Structures are given as structure tokens and as C-alpha cells.
Amino acid sequence: MKHVSPTAVTGEARVKGPTRRALAKQQTRNKVIAAARKLFSENGYEGATIRDIAAAAGMSTGAVFANFSDKSDLFREIMFSDFSTLVADMRAAAARARSIEDALLKIFSTGYAFYQTQMPLARAAFSVSWAPQEGELFRKLPPLGEIQQLMLEQLTLAVERGELGQEAEVKLRAQMLHEAYLANYPQAIFEGWSLEALQARARDQIRILLAGARRG
Amino acid sequence: MSSGGRRQTQKAATRQRVLAAARDLFVAQGYEAATIRQIAQLAGVSVGSVFTTFASKGQILSEVMRERLDGLYAELDGVIPHLRGSTADRLRSIFAIHFAFEIRHVRLFLAHIAAAYDWTLAPDATPFGRNQRLKGLIQDCLAKGVAGGDVDPHADPRAVIDLIMAAYAWTYRLAAWEAAGSEAMTRVMDQQIGLIVDGLKPR
Numbered sequence: 001m002k003h004v005s006p007t008a009v010t011g012e013a014r015v016k017g018p019t020r021r022a023l024a025k026q027q028t029r030n031k032v033i034a035a036a037r038k039l040f041s042e043n044g045y046e047g048a049t050i051r052d053i054a055a056a057a058g059m060s061t062g063a064v065f066a067n068f069s070d071k072s073d074l075f076r077e078i079m080f081s082d083f084s085t086l087v088a089d090m091r092a093a094a095a096r097a098r099s100i101e102d103a104l105l106k107i108f109s110t111g112y113a114f115y116q117t118q119m120p121l122a123r124a125a126f127s128v129s130w131a132p133q134e135g136e137l138f139r140k141l142p143p144l145g146e147i148q149q150l151m152l153e154q155l156t157l158a159v160e161r162g163e164l165g166q167e168a169e170v171k172l173r174a175q176m177l178h179e180a181y182l183a184n185y186p187q188a189i190f191e192g193w194s195l196e197a198l199q200a201r202a203r204d205q206i207r208i209l210l211a212g213a214r215r216g
Numbered sequence: 217m218s219s220g221g222r223r224q225t226q227k228a229a230t231r232q233r234v235l236a237a238a239r240d241l242f243v244a245q246g247y248e249a250a251t252i253r254q255i256a257q258l259a260g261v262s263v264g265s266v267f268t269t270f271a272s273k274g275q276i277l278s279e280v281m282r283e284r285l286d287g288l289y290a291e292l293d294g295v296i297p298h299l300r301g302s303t304a305d306r307l308r309s310i311f312a313i314h315f316a317f318e319i320r321h322v323r324l325f326l327a328h329i330a331a332a333y334d335w336t337l338a339p340d341a342t343p344f345g346r347n348q349r350l351k352g353l354i355q356d357c358l359a360k361g362v363a364g365g366d367v368d369p370h371a372d373p374r375a376v377i378d379l380i381m382a383a384y385a386w387t388y389r390l391a392a393w394e395a396a397g398s399e400a401m402t403r404v405m406d407q408q409i410g411l412i413v414d415g416l417k418p419r
Binding site for chain 2: 173
């Protein structure tokens with residue numbers, strides 16, 4: 001976050017930097033988010049209550065509710081910021097790739113590396129995404145769709161380069177790649193697969209999903 | 217009958233009553249909304265005896281699904297030996313049977329998938345993804361394809377199984393979120409199976 005001191009504002013007097021109050025509010029939000037992140041990781045989404053989160057952040061439940069409308073709002077905020085960072089990292093990694101296979105593997109690996117140290121949070125995210133009510137709002141978080149979009153872009157570029165055939169059915173492939181990417185998480189969550197094991201599995205899967213398009 | 221034997225019989229009867237009550241409640245009002253208390257009430261047993269038989273609601277769901285799936289796999293065991301055609305066709309038939317069976321209780325099945333991420337689930341529970349029978353069926357199908365010459369023997373069956381299971385779970389979301397029927401689900405799954413198996417052709 002960029003802090004701008006109110007006194008440092010030059011130019012038009014109407015453009016104000018954040019007031020002291022706004023800064024205090026941001027600090028409160030950050031404290032709540034840090035506490036929530038920790039509790040969601042330890043107890044899962046269902047197991048963490050606003051009361052516990054407030055206590056861990058050292059504030060009243062009222063202060064938490066002044067900043068977030070409910071628990072799912074708080075959880076979405078954490079996921080939104082994580083996914084946004086993740087998608088930017090994936091995009092940068094794909095840009096350094098030498099082939100479509102390499103680009104896709106870099107996208108998968110960036111995701112697995114990102115969550116490697118915070119698998120419980122990934123588990124909570126899957127749990128929420130399948131929940132009947134909270135799930136729908138969660139699934140519509142914009143950065144979530146961007147991962148599949150990025151895969152689609154990479155496939156389209158590969159068709160343009162002639163690496164994949166014109167009849168490559170890029171949309172269906174992008175969707176299936178995205179599904180495979182997500183479906184490998186449970187191996188890491190429940191069976192403790194290492195990053196290397198996930199990458200090896202992903203490499204095989206990407207190869208299979210691209211094979212038909214190569215013959216094109 | 218010894219008193220120990222009688223206790224065993226009684227325990228089995230409680231178990232069956234709890235499972236039947238739970239299945240009805242899960243179908244009627246959804247897994248999340250159903251409480252252990254309601255399940256006990258409907259089964260005509262105490263909350264305490266539900267908990268001496270099952271560790272959690274998640275475990276009850278897992279058992280309900282296992283019993284339902286016993287029916288499905290009994291059906292499949294009869295059908296599979298008669299399946300003919302390419303590997304893709306045989307896989308498509310297996311999944312079409314799954315969809316036709318599960319569409320009757322999509323809500324229950326979705327709870328089953330969600331339960332895969334349940335924090336409190338005992339390690340011996342079998343949520344979706346740990347269903348070894350379906351994985352076994354796919355594996356047999358692939359082995360037959362290798363023997364028949366339309367599947368590359370170098371393809372890692374575990375990677376293929378995971379791809380197919382991922383496509384299967386995704387297809388369920390169509391039912392949940394877009395109210396697709398079993399025909400629409402089968403069509404989408406057929407397409408995905410085609411794409412995967414196309415990538416398995418011997419080179």
C-alpha cells in the first residue's frame with residue numbers, strides 16, 4: 001500500500017491524500033485480514049468465527065463488522081488479493097516460456113508454488129467454492145476466471161505461431177487445462193505431494209491435453 | 217445369543233436407521249442444513265447414540281454415498297463386460313451410466329464433493345476423489361485400450377485418471393450451477409473424453 005502524507009500533497013488542493021482517519025481504517029482492515037488469514041488456515045472456513053478473528057486481531061466484533069459485512073466478505077477479500085497477485089505472477093512466468101507446453105507448465109507451477117506454504121488456505125477456498133450459498137459469489141471473483149483466460153490466450157498464441165493446429169478447440173482445451181490445474185490441489189492438500197511431484201503430474205497432463213491439437 | 221452378539225445386532229440396526237434417516241434429510245433439505253439432532257429424531261435414536269456410531273456428519277454422508285454407490289457399481293459390474301468399441305466409447309458409456317444414476321440426487325452428490333474439503337472428516341471416510349472403484353474402472357478400461365492398440369502403453373494411467381476425474385467433477389458443476397440434465401452432462405463429458413483419449417493415441 002502506498003502511503004501519502006497529507007502535507008506532501010502538491011498540485012491542486014482538492015486532491016487530498018488519505019486522512020489520518022482513512023489510514024487508521026486501513027490499518028484496522030489489515031489487522032483483521034492478517035488475523036483472519038491465520039484462523040482460516042488453522043481452523044478452515046467453517047471453523048473460524050468472526051468472534052475469534054476479532055479476538056485474534058485484538059478488537060471488538062463491532063470493529064470487524066464496521067469493515068467487513070460478514071465472514072464470507074472477509075474471506076473473499078483475502079482470496080481476491082491472493083488471486084490477483086497469483087495471476088500477475090502466472091502471466092509474467094508464461095511470458096518467459098519458449099513453447100506452449102512450457103508456458104502452461106509455468107502457469108501450473110506458479111500456482112502450486114504460491115500455495116505450497118499455505119495449503120490449508122487453498123483447502124478452505126475449495127471448500128467455500130463448493131458451498132451452496134457462499135460458493136456462487138466466490139466463484140465469480142474476477143481473478144479466478146483470469147487463470148483460464150490466460151491459458152486460452154497462450155493456446156491462441158500457439159495456434160497463431162503454428163505450434164498447434166488451426167482446429168485446436170482452444171476453448172475446450174483451456175477449460176480442461178484449468179480443471180486439471182485445480183484438480184491436482186487435493187493431492188497436495190491431502191497427500192502432501194511435493195512441488196516436484198505436482199509438476200511431474202502436470203507435465204504429463206498438459207502433454208496429453210495438447211497431443212491431439214499438435215496433430216491438428 | 218450372547219449379550220455381546222445382541223449388542224452388535226442392535227448397533228447394526230441403529231446404524232441402518234441413522235443412515236436411512238440421514239439420506240432422506242440430505243435429499244430433502246440438503247446436507248448443510250441437516251443437523252445431527254434432526255437425523256437422530258427421524259431415526260428414533262438419541263443424539264448420543266448417533267455419535268457413538270459415527271464420528272461426524274461428514275462421516276454419515278460418506279457412508280450414505282458408499283451405500284448408494286454400491287448399487288451403482290453392482291449395475292456397472294453387470295454392464296461393463298458387455299461394453300464394446302473404442303476406449304473412448306467404453307469410457308463414455310461408463311460415465312453416461314454414472315450421470316443417469318446420480319442426476320436423481322445431484323444435491324447429495326455435490327455435498328459429497330464439498331465434503332472432500334471438510335476439515336473434520338475422518339481419514340477413513342471416502343469423499344469424492346478417493347473413490348477407488350471408479351478409478352479402478354477407468355484403469356481397466358485404459359488397460360484394455362493398451363491391449364487393443366488404441367492407447368499408448370507409455371501413457372501414465374494415473375495422469376489420465378486424474379484428468380478424467382477432473383472432467384467428471386467439472387461436469388457436475390453444470391448440473392449444480394446451470395441445472396443441466398443428465399443428457400447435457402453426458403454430451404459435455406463425451407467431448408472431454410474424446411479430447412483426452414485423442415491425446416493417448418499410440419505414436
